[in-house]
Amino acid sequence: MSEIKKHDTQMVSELKSGPWPSFVDDIEQYGEKHKKQACFDLLGQLELSYKHKETHWKHGGIVGVFGYGGGVIGRYSDQQEKFPAIWAFHTIRVNQPASKFYHTSALRKLCELWDNRGSGMTNFHGSTGDMVLLGTTTEQLEPVFFDLTHQMNMDLGGSGSNLRTPSCCIGKARCEWSCIDTQELCYDLTMTYQDELHRPAFPYKFKFKISGCPNDCVAAIARADFSIIGTWIDDIRIDQEAVKAYVGGELKPNAGAHSDRDWGPFDIQKEVIDLCPTQCMYWDGEKLHINNKECNRCMHCINVMPEALRPGTDTGATILMGAKAPILEGAQLSTVMIPFIRLEPPYDELKEIIENVWMFWMEEGKNRERLGELMQRVGLANFVEIVKLKHIPQMIREPRSNPYVFWKEEEVPGGWKRDIKEFRERHPA
Amino acid sequence: MSDQIYQKIQEAQLDEIFSKPYDPELGEKLYNPQKPMENRITDIGPPYYAQFFPPVIKKNYGKWKSHEIVQPGVIKYTSETGDVVYAVRCGTPRLITTDYIREVCEIADKYCEGYVRWTTRNNIEFHVTDEETLRNLLEDLKNRKHPGGSYKFPVGGTGASVTNIVHTQGWVHCHTPAIDASGVVKAVMDDLFEYFGSHKLPAQVRVALACCLNMCGAVHCSDIAILGIHRKPPLVEDDRLEYVCEIPLVVAACPLGAIKPATVEIDGKKKKTVRVNEQRCMFCGNCYTMCPAMPLADGEGDGIAILVGGKISNRVSPPKFSKLVIPYIPNEPPRWPTTVKWVRKILETYAQHARKYERLGEWAERIGWERFFELCEIPFTEKTMDDYRLAYDTYRTSMHFKFTSHVEIK
Numbered sequence: 001m002s003e004i005k006k007h008d009t010q011m012v013s014e015l016k017s018g019p020w021p022s023f024v025d026d027i028e029q030y031g032e033k034h035k036k037q038a039c040f041d042l043l044g045q046l047e048l049s050y051k052h053k054e055t056h057w058k059h060g061g062i063v064g065v066f067g068y069g070g071g072v073i074g075r076y077s078d079q080q081e082k083f084p085a086i087w088a089f090h091t092i093r094v095n096q097p098a099s100k101f102y103h104t105s106a107l108r109k110l111c112e113l114w115d116n117r118g119s120g121m122t123n124f125h126g127s128t129g130d131m132v133l134l135g136t137t138t139e140q141l142e143p144v145f146f147d148l149t150h151q152m153n154m155d156l157g158g159s160g161s162n163l164r165t166p167s168c169c170i171g172k173a174r175c176e177w178s179c180i181d182t183q184e185l186c187y188d189l190t191m192t193y194q195d196e197l198h199r200p201a202f203p204y205k206f207k208f209k210i211s212g213c214p215n216d217c218v219a220a221i222a223r224a225d226f227s228i229i230g231t232w233i234d235d236i237r238i239d240q241e242a243v244k245a246y247v248g249g250e251l252k253p254n255a256g257a258h259s260d261r262d263w264g265p266f267d268i269q270k271e272v273i274d275l276c277p278t279q280c281m282y283w284d285g286e287k288l289h290i291n292n293k294e295c296n297r298c299m300h301c302i303n304v305m306p307e308a309l310r311p312g313t314d315t316g317a318t319i320l321m322g323a324k325a326p327i328l329e330g331a332q333l334s335t336v337m338i339p340f341i342r343l344e345p346p347y348d349e350l351k352e353i354i355e356n357v358w359m360f361w362m363e364e365g366k367n368r369e370r371l372g373e374l375m376q377r378v379g380l381a382n383f384v385e386i387v388k389l390k391h392i393p394q395m396i397r398e399p400r401s402n403p404y405v406f407w408k409e410e411e412v413p414g415g416w417k418r419d420i421k422e423f424r425e426r427h428p429a
Numbered sequence: 430m431s432d433q434i435y436q437k438i439q440e441a442q443l444d445e446i447f448s449k450p451y452d453p454e455l456g457e458k459l460y461n462p463q464k465p466m467e468n469r470i471t472d473i474g475p476p477y478y479a480q481f482f483p484p485v486i487k488k489n490y491g492k493w494k495s496h497e498i499v500q501p502g503v504i505k506y507t508s509e510t511g512d513v514v515y516a517v518r519c520g521t522p523r524l525i526t527t528d529y530i531r532e533v534c535e536i537a538d539k540y541c542e543g544y545v546r547w548t549t550r551n552n553i554e555f556h557v558t559d560e561e562t563l564r565n566l567l568e569d570l571k572n573r574k575h576p577g578g579s580y581k582f583p584v585g586g587t588g589a590s591v592t593n594i595v596h597t598q599g600w601v602h603c604h605t606p607a608i609d610a611s612g613v614v615k616a617v618m619d620d621l622f623e624y625f626g627s628h629k630l631p632a633q634v635r636v637a638l639a640c641c642l643n644m645c646g647a648v649h650c651s652d653i654a655i656l657g658i659h660r661k662p663p664l665v666e667d668d669r670l671e672y673v674c675e676i677p678l679v680v681a682a683c684p685l686g687a688i689k690p691a692t693v694e695i696d697g698k699k700k701k702t703v704r705v706n707e708q709r710c711m712f713c714g715n716c717y718t719m720c721p722a723m724p725l726a727d728g729e730g731d732g733i734a735i736l737v738g739g740k741i742s743n744r745v746s747p748p749k750f751s752k753l754v755i756p757y758i759p760n761e762p763p764r765w766p767t768t769v770k771w772v773r774k775i776l777e778t779y780a781q782h783a784r785k786y787e788r789l790g791e792w793a794e795r796i797g798w799e800r801f802f803e804l805c806e807i808p809f810t811e812k813t814m815d816d817y818r819l820a821y822d823t824y825r826t827s828m829h830f831k832f833t834s835h836v837e838i839k
Binding site: 019021027095098104106116120146169215252298 | 431433434437443444446447448449451452453455456457459460462465466468469470471472473474475476477478479480481482483486490491493494495496497498499500501504506514516520521522523524525526527528529530531533534537538543544545546547548549551575576577578579580581582583587588589595597598599600601602603604605606609611612614615616618619622625627628629630633639642643644645648649650678681682684713715717721724726727728729731741742743744745746748750760762763764785786817818819
């Protein structure tokens with residue numbers, strides 16, 4: 001093994017101090033131990049970026065594995081002479097297990113694979129959820145893929161204009177609030193739509209994200225074209241004794257989330273009743289009363305008193321569509337499309353809706369038009385009709401304030417064909 | 430409830446493939462460039478999730494009853510079966526090496542029967558079922574440090590804290606960034622470290638960073654968002670553009686119609702290219718995404734915008750977008766002092782004034798944004814006034830405002 005070359009990284013090295021875990025120390029230590037030039041070249045290039053205040057990665061680069069149109073992102077340094085070990089430094093997205101539990105036997109083997117075939121550096125995890133293997137050459141892409149599929153039973157995630165790797169919250173595995181089996185649904189959708197995930201056929205990216213309750217720990221409502229968020233339609237379960245224990249100060253409000261500051265004694269009126277957005281509850285000194293019909297399931301009371309309150313047991317999910325970051329038409333949150341759907345395997349009803357949406361988007365969507373932008377372009381009312389749903393007030397925050405309704409000819413008695421002569425007989429010009 | 434799913438989870442077995450040694454040469458043996466389909470396995474998807482559940486998680490799937498944060502970073506979950514599990518949450522820099530992952534494995538093998546989990550916000554969670562193991566684990570984590578002195582596994586990120594920053598790749602590995610990501614995150618988290626491991630704030634504060642407007646991550650709905658922006662229009666590389674870009678796609682990529690096709694003469698040869706109406710450019714970088722011959726990055730032009738007040742949760746108020754309050758801070762590697770200063774200023778002003786449970790955006794809306802600017806001592810400029818699509822939604826069309834220092838009374 002040839003001697004490694006270290007670069008002057010004065011500025012970057014300043015990021016070794018301070019209490020937060022230092023990625024610089026980690027990369028340097030790893031580079032030393034494994035004699036990986038790529039680690040030192042990466043830090044060297046980062047130093048150059050700190051000098052120039054500009055990136056030194058070239059634009060794009062189309063690479064991949066045979067038969068897939070995604071999962072690998074090509075990356076080349078524009079400093080080939082200075083940092084030859086990272087000249088080609090491609091990213092590989094590996095589909096994570098739903099909700100990111102691991103056994104060390106799987107992680108250790110993945111580490112061996114990546115020491116052998118790549119830089120040893122990773123992102124755990126990418127924003128979308130994949131395990132991201134950071135930095136390898138083009139010749140290594142197929143062997144990495146063969147290693148993953150033959151030695152790890154793992155597969156690539158999504159990139160480009162395809163279904164992106166679905167992700168979900170921890171769900172019922174460790175959360176008492178989850179109204180749906182988030183992992184199972186995530187796994188099922190991922191397996192059902194492997195073709196859509198690996199072979200780009202969409203106008204642009206498409207994301208599924210699944211949260212178990214309206215706290216929305218995977219940010220489905222902000223990030224997913226198709227957001228699935230657990231909810232319930234019956235009554236919040238109440239343990240009145242536990243409510244009393246909160247009022248009496250025996251239990252810590254919000255599960256102890258405010259423990260390092262003196263906020264005074266717990267005040268159920270001020271901290272729960274008055275903050276309820278629908279004002280659907282009251283405390284009579286002995287008992288907590290909830291008018292569940294008026295509840296909008298915001299989770300606040302449940303969050304504050306987790307020992308006393310739990311979501312109901314008649315559960316399912318709300319489907320919302322169209323979220324995206326600002327590029328291009330501005331940021332969008334997902335819009336309510338289906339207030340309640342029961343989600344049990346094999347999820348046929350859900351899949352029918354998904355496929356209706358895709359069919360329309362693939363037909364009508366322009367190049368690089370996210371679903372949310374298409375929804376705006378065709379108008380919510382039209383979109384609802386096209387994907388075969390019913391128009392209901394839950395889809396809007398408030399009614400329109402302009403009267404410019406696109407009436408259809410068949411909605412108006414007599415239609416639009418009229419005779420100007422007849423009109424003028426009644427109304428001489 | 431789906432007993433069928435519960436049953437399937439109980440039956441899940443750790444795939445034996447992981448205990449077979451890694452063969453470093455198998456890839457070359459199996460892959461035949463002449464016959465690329467030979468030995469190829471495709472579309473097998475991710476490993477089945479439940480094989481990685483620790484036994485206590487598997488057994489109590491769907492049976493959890495309540496939880497309590499026993500100290501910052503440690504959540505105790507209680508099941509209807511009477512079982513308990515403690516989740517110990519640690520921050521990570523996200524950009525980590527395989528040796529760091531091996532150290533995580535070493536800890537998980539020692540205390541957690543070999544199981545470990547990552548969260549959506551790049552935290553690691555170790556699960557233990559008894560208090561003695563919990564104490565030993567916490568002690569062990571505290572003593573693991575990098576040579577430079579930083580903690581490898583700081584414990585925190587629960588409750589009314591600043592939890593880990595979700596972020597993007599920045600100059601470490603991206604081709605369109607206006608700023609670095611890992612360096613800025615390190616600088617900000619070093620400064621806010623006391624808030625990661627404590628419950629001193631009125632509510633949780635979600636900080637996020639995106640290194641350009643593509644926003645790979647949910648920065649647009651974060652309590653405090655650090656966003657990389659460009660401020661110079663794209664350069665147009667006339668001699669190269671027609672070879673590397675599809676001109677109609679580039680023209681269509683501009684949301685403001687500021688790009689039009691053009692022809693120029695270089696060394697007596699006609700070349701197809703484009704022209705940019707620079708007055709109309711809003712520096713989104715979408716043209717560069719479509720066309721490598723239109724770079725925007727510029728050391729002097731690029732920098733950071735701060736947006737605040739977004740949220741994801743439906744708790745009390747609906748989810749909302751973050752709003753732009755500081756339009757530009759220059760790039761200041763390696764420690765971005767001005768950005769760090771403003772993030773702390775905003776966080777501490779919020780901590781001082783907000784009510785219990787109130788998220789940053791809820792607080793700003795209650796007191797009014799004019800008061801927010803005044804309290805945080807952020808200069809208000811025209812750049813915070815929206816002039817893009819749907820801008821009208823942000824205009825004040827009522828008499829409900831406050832007389833802050835912004836109003837000149839003569």
